[in-house]
Amino acid sequence: MPPIPATPSSKLKAVSSKIPFTPRRPASVISDTSTSSLLPSTTKRYKAAISTESKHRAKQIAGLTIVPGSPTKKSDGSKPMTPTTPRRNGADDSLLSVNTSEMDVSRVDPEEALVDFETVEAGDISADIDPSMLSESGQDRVLVSVRVKPTSNTIAWNLPSSSSKTIKLNPQYAKSSNTAPPEFHFDELITGSENKPVYNKVARNHVISAMEGYNSVVFAYGQTASGKTFTLTGDDDQPGIIPRAMRDVFAYIKHTTREYLLRCSYIEIYNETIIDLLAPPSSQPVQIQGSGPNVWLSPLREEVVTNFSSVKKVLERGDANRRTASTDWNERSSRSHSVFRVVIESRERGNGSSSRKDEEGGANGRMTPTGRMTPGFRPQTPGGTRLQSRDGRSVQTSMLSLIDLAGSEKATSDKERTREGKYINTSLLTLGSVISTLAENAAKGKSDHIPFRNSKLTRMLQPSLSGNARISVVCTINPEVSAIVESTSTLQFAQRIKKVQLNATKKEIVDTEALIERYRNEIEDLKRRLEEKEKEAPARSRRLSAREQMDESKAMKDLNSRIKQLTRLILTSQTVEEASRPGSPVKIDFDMSPYQLQQELLSARREIESQGVQILALENALRDRPLLPPDAPESEKDKLIMEQGKTMRELEIVVKGYEDNLGEPLRAVREDVESEWQVKLDEEIKRRQEKEAWADELVKQLEREKKMRVKLENERQALAAFVSKFDALGLGGLGLPSISISPTSTFIPFNPPKPTPGGANAIFAERQKNRLVVGPLESLKIAETNEHGPNSNVNVTESPLRPSTKTKMENQPSLLEEEWEGVSMHAEDFESEAMVTATVPVKEKRGSFLKTIGVEVKDVFGMGKENVPATS
Numbered sequence: 001m002p003p004i005p006a007t008p009s010s011k012l013k014a015v016s017s018k019i020p021f022t023p024r025r026p027a028s029v030i031s032d033t034s035t036s037s038l039l040p041s042t043t044k045r046y047k048a049a050i051s052t053e054s055k056h057r058a059k060q061i062a063g064l065t066i067v068p069g070s071p072t073k074k075s076d077g078s079k080p081m082t083p084t085t086p087r088r089n090g091a092d093d094s095l096l097s098v099n100t101s102e103m104d105v106s107r108v109d110p111e112e113a114l115v116d117f118e119t120v121e122a123g124d125i126s127a128d129i130d131p132s133m134l135s136e137s138g139q140d141r142v143l144v145s146v147r148v149k150p151t152s153n154t155i156a157w158n159l160p161s162s163s164s165k166t167i168k169l170n171p172q173y174a175k176s177s178n179t180a181p182p183e184f185h186f187d188e189l190i191t192g193s194e195n196k197p198v199y200n201k202v203a204r205n206h207v208i209s210a211m212e213g214y215n216s217v218v219f220a221y222g223q224t225a226s227g228k229t230f231t232l233t234g235d236d237d238q239p240g241i242i243p244r245a246m247r248d249v250f251a252y253i254k255h256t257t258r259e260y261l262l263r264c265s266y267i268e269i270y271n272e273t274i275i276d277l278l279a280p281p282s283s284q285p286v287q288i289q290g291s292g293p294n295v296w297l298s299p300l301r302e303e304v305v306t307n308f309s310s311v312k313k314v315l316e317r318g319d320a321n322r323r324t325a326s327t328d329w330n331e332r333s334s335r336s337h338s339v340f341r342v343v344i345e346s347r348e349r350g351n352g353s354s355s356r357k358d359e360e361g362g363a364n365g366r367m368t369p370t371g372r373m374t375p376g377f378r379p380q381t382p383g384g385t386r387l388q389s390r391d392g393r394s395v396q397t398s399m400l401s402l403i404d405l406a407g408s409e410k411a412t413s414d415k416e417r418t419r420e421g422k423y424i425n426t427s428l429l430t431l432g433s434v435i436s437t438l439a440e441n442a443a444k445g446k447s448d449h450i451p452f453r454n455s456k457l458t459r460m461l462q463p464s465l466s467g468n469a470r471i472s473v474v475c476t477i478n479p480e481v482s483a484i485v486e487s488t489s490t491l492q493f494a495q496r497i498k499k500v501q502l503n504a505t506k507k508e509i510v511d512t513e514a515l516i517e518r519y520r521n522e523i524e525d526l527k528r529r530l531e532e533k534e535k536e537a538p539a540r541s542r543r544l545s546a547r548e549q550m551d552e553s554k555a556m557k558d559l560n561s562r563i564k565q566l567t568r569l570i571l572t573s574q575t576v577e578e579a580s581r582p583g584s585p586v587k588i589d590f591d592m593s594p595y596q597l598q599q600e601l602l603s604a605r606r607e608i609e610s611q612g613v614q615i616l617a618l619e620n621a622l623r624d625r626p627l628l629p630p631d632a633p634e635s636e637k638d639k640l641i642m643e644q645g646k647t648m649r650e651l652e653i654v655v656k657g658y659e660d661n662l663g664e665p666l667r668a669v670r671e672d673v674e675s676e677w678q679v680k681l682d683e684e685i686k687r688r689q690e691k692e693a694w695a696d697e698l699v700k701q702l703e704r705e706k707k708m709r710v711k712l713e714n715e716r717q718a719l720a721a722f723v724s725k726f727d728a729l730g731l732g733g734l735g736l737p738s739i740s741i742s743p744t745s746t747f748i749p750f751n752p753p754k755p756t757p758g759g760a761n762a763i764f765a766e767r768q769k770n771r772l773v774v775g776p777l778e779s780l781k782i783a784e785t786n787e788h789g790p791n792s793n794v795n796v797t798e799s800p801l802r803p804s805t806k807t808k809m810e811n812q813p814s815l816l817e818e819e820w821e822g823v824s825m826h827a828e829d830f831e832s833e834a835m836v837t838a839t840v841p842v843k844e845k846r847g848s849f850l851k852t853i854g855v856e857v858k859d860v861f862g863m864g865k866e867n868v869p870a871t872s
């Protein structure tokens, strides 16, 4: 198998032939010229600058042994410096104390160190930046790439073509000819010495994601000397991921309207100790605080960077403090895991951003270091300095972590390296098992315990590995035959990490203070408007219609309820703020017992509650308060009362007019209805009068009929008696001369009537047959005269005043009018209750006879049988 050509080959040559060097120390941070004179004057690489401590030692300790296998010697023949002990103990701190910066975030006012498109200069960004590259592309899975280090030796791996993403062990190097040689597929497979395509493929998206607000992690994993540091840091010719990422950070800022605060930190984990590469050597080791996904490092020095040159300085300082040593495989092997982190905080630009910076930052709006810094400034923010959300502009926070892991390695000939190697291998092993469990859990939906706590590295990476980060891993391999085992192990690790599931989210910090302030302002504004409305109300109400007045009162009610709502929101925000603040040192005395603290908390809560009640009560009072304050002058009050009285009178008039107008149509309707019904009423009255008259007439008629009936009955009785007597005397049918019956008659000529056939009874019966019978008033019945027969119940509805033609009344003369042959009868004769007398031509006894037939009417009427008095 031919060796892998480097791209371009001349570069590989240049890189491989480079002599390690220490970068030039920035003048600003190095005050001791004698120290700087110790350092080589030219520099081509950032990597593994020999620490100041090491240099100092170098002066004192003569004759360091050359590590066997070190590929290169220094040009002066001296051996590479290898720190053998932690640099803090026994180090000359006075020499190292210069290694500090005024850009320490605790000394900088974040508001003065903001970076935005105005402050970013062309030199801060890559010359070949394409804005279209600055768009985010989300990743739910870890992006896994493999970078194969160029070599001139025979390689054991088959790399089919440049576009292929599969790497396969050549069969002749397989463990056994029976087993298939291992084959791996990745997202990217990169060869050559060009760092730019590596950055573009494996890191650019993640850098942009970090700028968009997602935590992002890029780390290099691989065997020692396989090219991790070359990939992450690179050199002047081939800058690696870190410098390229930082240039893209500024390029991104150049193309947005947000303002940024960038804070860098640089640490290393060496033999399970976390060391702050930017802090003075005497500083306390960094501790991992918190637990689970909420872990942070403390104390940790963070440097604010505002341009690329400040980033470069930070990197140089950190690199200078990194532990490197010659190993059997790498002249300057990283003996620790290094983590370069940038905390990116951003918010929308405020209105006066640029003008403020122009004033304070000098030419082109760029802040000078002195202009930005406020020595001794330390905002009282729990958890350290950070960008504050302002005027309702929330702050977005994310972290970009660029990690160069220590190389896994086999046992080395050096004792110290062996000890380091153990730690390195242990932490890498832990990383491996953490990744395996994460992958397993993701694949099988399990939630097995993940051993994050087994190493500082995994514990520190826990938030990112738990899913809340976008991760890219570059696995570097040495393709040579001698490194098959390590390369296979690296590729297997890469294969596993590919399965880890991610779910990164953005973190937004809301500006509660600004929110509360905004609410307060709004409440003030609403109250002012409410007050104005209340003042104008009497005057306005005169002008407004009823409808508009209703709208007006609704608007005032709305204002009131909005005030109430905002007050509640303020209370809630304050409570949340209080709860989320982890105990301000200003307010809480930590020497207090838990009981006392609890009491404090309770009383604080009670106070908040009572304030809430007070606010609500005040709101109610505000709503119900009179239009004038109690201490207003009497004249004002009188004026108001007068105005209100006037308004009331006006309202009364309005109401009356309204009612009047409303009554008018009703009156018209009533009149119409009345006139219409008056006619009907008149007709009805007339009809009633007629009916009354008719009824009166009926009554009279009835009376008459009754009398007539009585008389007739009397007549009948008298006649019956008379006829019986007459018959008894044997005078029936004798042909008597005309009889004149008159009570006043004194003389009746003797001319007795001739007897009729059947006698008087027959005549009476005949008359009875044709007799008219008068029934009740309301239903006049004509019985015997009815054409339907004597017993027919046919009603005769006609008025008795207008007798029916069907009756025989008109043909039937009244008995009173009828004149009998020989007997004359007159109605007036029956008017009185005098005895009916008949003058019969009898002998001398006739007078006594006449006397004996006198009959009282009342005795006759109502008797069922003929009441014939006995002849005396």
Ligand SMILES: Nc1ncnc2c1ncn2[C@@H]1O[C@H](COP(=O)(O)OP(=O)(O)OP(=O)(O)O)[C@@H](O)[C@H]1O
Binding pocket: 006, 012, 015, 016, 148, 149, 150, 192, 193, 194, 222, 223, 224, 225, 226, 227, 228, 229, 230, 231, 330, 332, 333, 334, 335, 405, 406, 407, 408, 476
């Ligand atoms: N792709 C590459 N092209 C050219 N040179 C490379 C490449 N990768 C690595 N090198 C060179 O190989 C040497 C070792 O590389 P590097 O120091 O980056 O390895 P490492 O993985 O960081 O090792 P360690 O784990 O020991 O720190 C360096 O001199 C570096 O310049």
